[in-house]
Amino acid sequence: MTKHTALIVDDEPDIRDLLEITLSRMGINTLTAKDVGSAKALLKEHEPQLCLTDMNLPDGNGIELVQWIQQHVPATPVAVITAYGNMETAIESLKAGAFDFVSKPLELARLRELVNSALKLSETVPDAEASDDEPGLLLGKSSEIKRLRNQVRKLARSQAPVFISGESGSGKELVARMIHLQGPRREGPFIAVNCGAIPSELMESEFFGHKKGSFTGATENKDGLFRSADGGTLFLDEVADLPLAMQVKLLRAIQEKAVRPVGDTKEAAVDIRVLSATHKDLPALVQAGHFRQDLFYRINVIELAVPALRDRPDDIALLSSHILERIAREYECDPASLTSEAINRLKGYDFPGNVRELENILERAFTLCDADLIGEDDLHMGNAPITPDNHSAGEAAGNGAGSAPVPEGEMDLEGYLETIERTAIEKALEATRWNKTAAAKRLGISFRALRYRLKKLGME
Numbered sequence: 086m087t088k089h090t091a092l093i094v095d096d097e098p099d100i101r102d103l104l105e106i107t108l109s110r111m112g113i114n115t116l117t118a119k120d121v122g123s124a125k126a127l128l129k130e131h132e133p134q135l136c137l138t139d140m141n142l143p144d145g146n147g148i149e150l151v152q153w154i155q156q157h158v159p160a161t162p163v164a165v166i167t168a169y170g171n172m173e174t175a176i177e178s179l180k181a182g183a184f185d186f187v188s189k190p191l192e193l194a195r196l197r198e199l200v201n202s203a204l205k206l207s208e209t210v211p212d213a214e215a216s217d218d219e220p221g222l223l224l225g226k227s228s229e230i231k232r233l234r235n236q237v238r239k240l241a242r243s244q245a246p247v248f249i250s251g252e253s254g255s256g257k258e259l260v261a262r263m264i265h266l267q268g269p270r271r272e273g274p275f276i277a278v279n280c281g282a283i284p285s286e287l288m289e290s291e292f293f294g295h296k297k298g299s300f301t302g303a304t305e306n307k308d309g310l311f312r313s314a315d316g317g318t319l320f321l322d323e324v325a326d327l328p329l330a331m332q333v334k335l336l337r338a339i340q341e342k343a344v345r346p347v348g349d350t351k352e353a354a355v356d357i358r359v360l361s362a363t364h365k366d367l368p369a370l371v372q373a374g375h376f377r378q379d380l381f382y383r384i385n386v387i388e389l390a391v392p393a394l395r396d397r398p399d400d401i402a403l404l405s406s407h408i409l410e411r412i413a414r415e416y417e418c419d420p421a422s423l424t425s426e427a428i429n430r431l432k433g434y435d436f437p438g439n440v441r442e443l444e445n446i447l448e449r450a451f452t453l454c455d456a457d458l459i460g461e462d463d464l465h466m467g468n469a470p471i472t473p474d475n476h477s478a479g480e481a482a483g484n485g486a487g488s489a490p491v492p493e494g495e496m497d498l499e500g501y502l503e504t505i506e507r508t509a510i511e512k513a514l515e516a517t518r519w520n521k522t523a524a525a526k527r528l529g530i531s532f533r534a535l536r537y538r539l540k541k542l543g544m545e
Contacts, residue, residue: 089204090114090131094124094138094150095166100191104137107193111200121145121153128158135203136163137187140174148181155182162203162242166191172340172383179245179386195342198356205269206242222259222266224407225400229392233260236389241267246339246384249362251391254441257362258322260391265318270358273317278310281326288331290347293338299348311344314357324384325363325370329377336380359384394436394443401431404440408447409459416540418533421451426461434466452537453530507542510535 089112093104096119105115116131118124120143128136136154140147147165154163162184167175175186184206185199223234240247241264249257258277265275283291290300294309310319321327327335338344339359343352361384370376394401405423413420423431427450436442446464454463509528517523525535539545 088112088114089135090116090133091135091137091200092116092118092124092127092131092133092161094118094121094136094142094147096120096139096141096143100139100166103191104196107196108200111197113200113204119143121150124150125153128154128161132158133161135200136161137166138163139166140168140171140178147183148178151178151181151183162206164199164203176382176386179243182243183245184242185244194354202244202269222263223256224403225397226403227397227399229397230400233389233391234263237263238267240264240387240389243268243387244358245386246359246361248367248385248388249360249391250367250388251362251364252393252437252439253364254439255364255391255393256440257364257391258320260389261318261320261322261360261362264360265320265358268318268358270317274314275318275320276310276314277320277322279322281323285328285331288328289334292331292335293344293346295347296349299346303348307346309344309346311338311355311357312353315355316357318358318360321359321361321384323363323365324361325365325367325376327376329375332377332380336377336383339383394439395434398432401443402428404443405431405447408444409451412448412451416452416533416536418451418536419457421454421457421459424458424460427459427464430461430464430466448537452534454533455531503542506538507544510538510542510544 091108091113093101093108093115094117095101095104101117101119105117108115113135116127116133118127122144124136124138127133136150138147138150142150151163151165154161163182165175165178165183165186167178167186167188171188175188178186184203187196187199223230223237225231237260247261247264249260251257251260261277262275265271278291290303290307290309292310294307294312295303297303297306338355341352342356343354345352367376367381367385371378371381394404402423405428409421409423431443431446438445446466447459449465450459450463453465454460510524513524513527514521517527521535521539522532525532528535530538
């Protein structure tokens, strides 16, 4: 088995010796340089799997070396050694293309984690280069989506926090997942959390965990999202919805790489990469005082913009085909395809809800059309397309049990309509001795639409 090689760049002999000893104990060969010039000379002769460089060097700085490596030997991950507490320098190095950073005084456990991640990263390089714009989960042939895939591949090689901006429904979580899957943490967990969906009183417990008995209802120990993501990636979706009090605690957890569960006196170290996203204008929220500036700079080391669907209409046909195939598999039906008129209708639409809205339109069209070819009229696209759930519930209410009593006072409309739909389907199936084809005809819907409803309502 070929041994890995690391280049150590530091003008302090004691630091070089410490790093050499640590890496050699990990079975890694080392090359050493005391300045930028000699480091560049060694990089021209060798192809190390990792470079560790100090920030301050006699003939330049670590940022300059990071930039040179990015240009001349981009396959070599480089990590920067920064002064304790100098977060500005660390962020500057990440923006320049550094894989990660470690602060003085060096914590050997943290250093070993960094080295192991870098070596995993160097092992993925041949596959990444051979992929030739492999789309993965980010489908499309437009220049916008190709540029996005290229940026994702580059960012996957870093440990820098990435802020993913984009409209609602544009695929921000998908982008975060691809960054995780193409990076050295791909074997670790990917934990996605919608920050706006957690009640403020439970937020600290959800993020950092709690000890049994720490508050009413804490009947057992809980790890929390940070510790659940240990060794992997934590994706904070709709991060703009975090209350200010929680933003302070989140900033500290990210900077210290440690969390303290509710009710505990000890901190627990966590090794995670943080990705975040929102459809809101985060800089404007910072200006208005609704989002902390220090947290914004910490999570927004690198910003990645996801294009809206209306900006890449040439991808709609490919996306639609993929979505229809997935729906057919999910409902165990024959696949359907779009007519050229239907594709042109979709291309001419603005899609305020982006890819999520396209999925809704196609799912509804798939379940309601009788043939395997979806025409323009089957799309039922007005100014504001209805979601499949609302459409099917309303239609079932019309076909099935209009005489059902409407509850007094406040009501759960979705639950009420679902009950009507379920009752209508049960009656139709009973009347036809559970013949689904006959039941669908009795209900005035296609067989495929009935299959969809049975699956949606858990009536299979």
